[in-house]
Amino acid sequence: MSQAHAYTNTHDIIAPILARHSMFENVPAETVALFANKAKLKPATKSKVLFLRDDPAEWFYVVRYGWVKLFRETLEGTEAVIDVLPSGHMFGENSVFENDQYSYSAEVIEASELIMLPTELLKQTIADNQTIALNMLASMARHHRQQSREIEHLNIQNAPQRIGCFLLRLCPQETARSITLHLPYDKTLIAARLGMKPETFSRALNKLKQETPLTINGPTVEIRDIEKLVNYTCNHCSDSFPCEDLNLKR
Template identity: 25%
Template sequence: MLTLDQLIAWGGQLRSYPKGKIIFFEGEEAQYFYMVSSGKVKMFNSNDEGKDFIQGIFYEGDSFGEPPLFTEDKRYPASAIADADAVIIRLSRQQFFDKLPQHYEAHLQITQALANRLRFKTMVSHEIAIHSPEHRLLTMLRYYKSTYGPESGPFEMNLTRQELADLTGLRVETVIRAVKELERKGKLSIENHKIVIQ
């Protein structure tokens, strides 16, 4: 993926966002390519009752919000918020498209990131539509381990029960029951109140 140094060289600007600060709202026109320098960003949709559905959680080195830069409808399909104090680099859409064609490798990496995100959305849709809460949860945990964890060995999840509920379309109470059932079956363990998956 593009590095922070590349984005700065292309004209990117670092911005600090305290936890809870909105980066952009659903429906706003996409003006920037964003990457997390530090902290954590959550993209989400909210319904009329205030229930959130998390579209993605992004950490250091992850880009986010780029799909509408490439589409006819340039509006963000979800809102983004700093889920922890965060430093984000943003590069204007114009600067992004001025530089990207000159860097084949970066273009390929962005295409791969978008394809991986599309694969994730397809997986989530499939899980929500037909599988049990335990299966949905275990699939999500395995996905996060494969994306952010080590190739082998245990991985401690840094996702809260609420985040897991919002990612899988479940209620928090259902997530708690599913975690206990998966622990009983030996599919995961709880260590210091954190979910650990092998």
């Protein structure tokens, strides 16, 4: 009985989160309920590895709260951070197009709670349900655009500009001349996310502080002149500030 009760609660927590996700936009409530019924809530502590690349993919995930790092490792053991995802974001769902194996590894980087959903159900649903297939296409197109810009930045921007871009993405769209921000995760991980060694990151941050008025105190960043930072950074990008995807749909 208590089992059944707990189960209902879990469904009630999960269904509204799924319903808000772009994957389930315009999808009938019954279909969302199918997923919510098969879902599990999984708490995870920092450093928990959720899956490794090439593992058989039984589940895909939505971050309920916390942060998750996606990465790949070279044969020599160097880690490439592909993405760092906050709450609301989905991952692992692309495994249905990867022979049911994960194409990256996933690790929790601070205490998090995850919604686990069966990939098998997603596979069946994509095949039958045109709306879910189209939502997934739209979401992949957004990822494609983000990745194209990331490749462009790695090709064209210098390290201080890439840090400037990372900071501007944390700013709200409507912002005053100056703003105080909090870094979302630690600097070592920001460096890895931006494809920099820690020492490159430190040097680049110092250079950025010389170029635009900026103070960094632990995780707190004070940008004193947004426009200067925009000029320094966004002139070396094919998009203008504020980015279209700043308030990106998931």
